[in-house]
Amino acid sequence: MTDVPIIRVRGLTTRFGDHVVHDGLDLEVARGEILGVVGGSGTGKSVLLRQIIGLLDPAAGRIEVLGQPVTGTTPQSFRKLRRRWGVMFQGGALFSSLTVRENVEIPLREQTDLPQALRETLAAIKVRMVGLPQDAMGKHPAQLSGGMRKRAGFARAIALDPEIVFLDEPTAGLDPIGAAALDTLIGQLRDALGLTVFLVTHDLDTLHAICDRVAVLAERKVLAVGTIAELRALPHPWVHDYFSGPRGRAAAGER
Ligand SMILES: Nc1ncnc2c1ncn2[C@@H]1O[C@H](COP(=O)(O)OP(=O)(O)OP(=O)(O)O)[C@@H](O)[C@H]1O
Structure with a gap:
């Protein structure tokens, strides 16, 4: 990994009418990492993914991918940039x-x-x-x-x-064996192709199996980002319940 982030989101604000989904959200993704994005339902994980790949304009903020702006760029520059990432939407689409x-x-x-x-x-x-x-x-x-x-x-x-792959809930709907096999594939392809992976998921097993870091969306921003061990040390109630509740402990191999 290098120090220059491959994805950089600064001060992102997202609104649908009166509904504020993100308010000043910041996030950086390092080249070569698998970043898992988690959060309660409706915290704006999929919306964030869609904004990073230019499908949805934010109300405010700046998004850069591979050092290039995604928002406010020319259609020609955007076309060139979007060739450098691939996307898998929910269900394969x-x-x-x-x-x-x-x-x-x-x-x-x-x-x-x-x-x-x-x-x-x-x-x-x-x-x-x-x-x-x-x-x-x-x-x-x-x-x-x-x-x-x-x-x-x-x-x-x-x-x-592509240099980056965006995956929206890749293991949703799969049986545990199929899900584990897909996790293995994602990890293998990251290693073989030098991919960076931005992965929205609810799957605790996926986080443990392949993610280098995890970003937690809560309170309209990225509340925390780090390794699972780092996140488990945080006192925040949602983070605690998610990673240290019965399923979180089971995924970590604890009783
Ligand atoms: N096009 C849209 N118009 C209006 N509201 C929208 C639109 N897209 C998303 N939203 C709202 O934005 C919020 C965030 O949606 P998003 O799909 O990103 O949630 P999520 O964190 O991915 O949730 P889940 O884990 O349930 O998939 C939700 O309240 C959703 O209803």
Whole structure:
């Protein structure tokens, strides 16, 4: 990891009408780390992710990714920047009418001029990298299990060899074995590809298994960020209940 943050959020304020979701939120993500983002329901984890990737404008604040501004930039600069990250939304968010190959090819089709044959070859490599069998390429999402759909979504997220991958609740809806396998895959790909991973999750096992640091969203800001051991030492009630309640202790391997 270097000292220069790969993602930098400063003074972020988010409002929907009178509802203030974030109020002066600050966050930095280091290159090469897996950062888990946790918080109670409605604390604005998914909204934060969408703002960092430029899908939603904040009311105030500054967001920089890879040293470039995300807000207030030209469409051309933004297009260049967005090629450098990949996103997997909840459930994989695949197009149901397209095959896995066609889904994985979407970023290659939209953001490169590569010929069809090369797009297919690259899609096949990504599908293999996420541990899907080659015959999954011709299948539609409805023909896949939930875990396979997530893997296909992951293959699409890494289609353009991104530097950062954003994952919104990747293990939601998976059985514990499938979830653990996906955690392992995320960790392996981070190591193999040198990815930075920004991961919104409720899954305590994921946090323990692969996250280098965890950011806690509460009280309209990032209340704390650190290792799980550091967070467990905090007296804040939500942080305490989350990490040191029965599920938190079980995920930590305690009784
Ligand atoms: N487009 C929108 N218009 C109005 N309100 C919105 C919009 N998007 C999100 N919100 C509100 O912003 C708040 C934060 O939403 P967000 O989806 O980020 O929560 P979250 O922390 O990801 O929650 P969960 O853990 O339940 O998924 C919620 O109160 C939500 O209703």
